[in-house]
Amino acid sequence: MTEANIRLECLRPAFRWQQPTGEEIREVLRLAGFTGGAAAKALGLGAKGDRTVRRWIGEETMIPYAAWALLCDFAGLGVIWKEV
Template identity: 75%
Template sequence: MTNDASIRLECLKSAESWAQPTGEEVRAVLHLAGFTGGKAAKVLGLGPKGDRTIRRWVGEDTPIPYPAWALLCCYAGLGLIWKDAKEEVLAAKVPA
């Protein structure tokens, strides 16, 4: 998993140990994914006024929910942050 220097590692963890990202971190993930607010809203299924929701996350008026953050991180190429490292190790050990 790669990390843009402006995104704290604790924001790239599974839900149990996740830290809420700042508005700047949300903006950085949107940038890495190549999304405008409108495009992110469509991809996340936020509805016709979803771009307003994105602006609220970036402006820190409303916290971004973990599932939306995790999907944005996936689109940004930051990996499947919802997967616990233990799960990945176990999956690698299971014979095909």
């Protein structure tokens, strides 16, 4: 895990990416300074988007790569969709 407790496998381009855990999603939200509602708004998830974010954290549903990549960028973890 990185200092922020996010596995490096979760910080890769989509073709090499591994799904983050609920705790990793929670950590990225913390680093970005987002509540679930703020994350939902930043991602354009709509009126019930905060519920979607809670489902990702609770591992009821998988977070889409695009949403994860944007959250990582908001959190200052870089542009993970580009190979360096």
